[in-house]
Amino acid sequence: MATETNESLLKGKSIYSIYEGLEGANNVVALRGLNIEMKKGEFVAIVGTSGAGKSTLLRILGGLQRPSAGTIRFYGQDISRMSEKLLVPIRRSTIGFIFQEGNLLPELSGYDNVVRTLRYSGMGFDEARERAKSILIRLGMESRMHDLPHRLSGGELQRVAIARAISNGPALILADEPTGNLDAGNTEQVMQLFRELHEEMDIALLIVTHSQHVASFADRSVELSDGMIIGQHGAGSDIYALEQSRSVIISDSGNLTLPPELLGVMNSFGYHWDFSFNLNGADPRIIGRPSLQAHTNCPVCNEPLNGDKFYCHSCGAKLN
Ligand SMILES: Nc1ncnc2c1ncn2[C@@H]1O[C@H](COP(=O)(O)OP(=O)(O)O)[C@@H](O)[C@H]1O
Numbered sequence: 001m002a003t004e005t006n007e008s009l010l011k012g013k014s015i016y017s018i019y020e021g022l023e024g025a026n027n028v029v030a031l032r033g034l035n036i037e038m039k040k041g042e043f044v045a046i047v048g049t050s051g052a053g054k055s056t057l058l059r060i061l062g063g064l065q066r067p068s069a070g071t072i073r074f075y076g077q078d079i080s081r082m083s084e085k086l087l088v089p090i091r092r093s094t095i096g097f098i099f100q101e102g103n104l105l106p107e108l109s110g111y112d113n114v115v116r117t118l119r120y121s122g123m124g125f126d127e128a129r130e131r132a133k134s135i136l137i138r139l140g141m142e143s144r145m146h147d148l149p150h151r152l153s154g155g156e157l158q159r160v161a162i163a164r165a166i167s168n169g170p171a172l173i174l175a176d177e178p179t180g181n182l183d184a185g186n187t188e189q190v191m192q193l194f195r196e197l198h199e200e201m202d203i204a205l206l207i208v209t210h211s212q213h214v215a216s217f218a219d220r221s222v223e224l225s226d227g228m229i230i231g232q233h234g235a236g237s238d239i240y241a242l243e244q245s246r247s248v249i250i251s252d253s254g255n256l257t258l259p260p261e262l263l264g265v266m267n268s269f270g271y272h273w274d275f276s277f278n279l280n281g282a283d284p285r286i287i288g289r290p291s292l293q294a295h296t297n298c299p300v301c302n303e304p305l306n307g308d309k310f311y312c313h314s315c316g317a318k319l320n
């Protein structure tokens, strides 16, 4: 079993990322002062739509890109201002990366791709060969590991990419849309594999995805929208049980921001939400409960609906 501890592995504080616009174009603010922390051995998903800032955040947390402002502490050490010379060996020995395309060297077999990574991290040739072989066998690639990447399926390519990322026993794996090119069946298998590896080895996993389903394999997911964290929840959370699985973000100006798919549910016609505030003790909570009472009157004009759920015949309001 992965031993999840309370010890901090990675901690990003007030991270901003600004891309300068080309010749007169506006700058793009990709990340707007967000805070994120991962404990050792945790499995976290970052979810959000395209353009939310997920890839930017992943590259910054992995030390592949510098934030415009803010700090990233890895094992307590600030890596955001560290020189490349110091950073490269840390990345190589403790962080594994997986990208959507797999990024294997096309002229080398899957096996040789893994061996090469191990050799780069300073391992001797014989040991690297042994290790590559046993990992590829563990990942179900025994019969395909000597094929060149162009002969492998999307799912097989990702297995090799995973083998390469875990080969030198990293503390952390960062994966950007690792199932982005896979069909539903392969997505299921690859995510299952991530879960198994997470449970067998003491590896923390951070997976970026636009899919709620992929995110559900993680222990916790963090929702990113427009460069800000707008919510987080545990795996398989029941969206109605807000008090158990959700946290909401309170902005600097004191507004509550609720995750978009929760708003989608709350807007559903017929649900009425009550919020109460439990401020006792060290763990203050905001508790939301849907009351399943259907509206009998139109929420817009208050005329009786006469049982029609989707349309008010009095004022013409569409209800959903
Ligand atoms: N190299 C870049 N130069 C300029 N803008 C960029 C660059 N990379 C990303 N962006 C912009 O930053 C925002 C966040 O992008 P990204 O981190 O790739 O989001 P995601 O991975 O969630 O789709 C987007 O508006 C994107 O257009």
Ligand SMILES: [Mg+2]
Binding pocket: 054, 055, 056
């Ligand atoms: Mg992306």
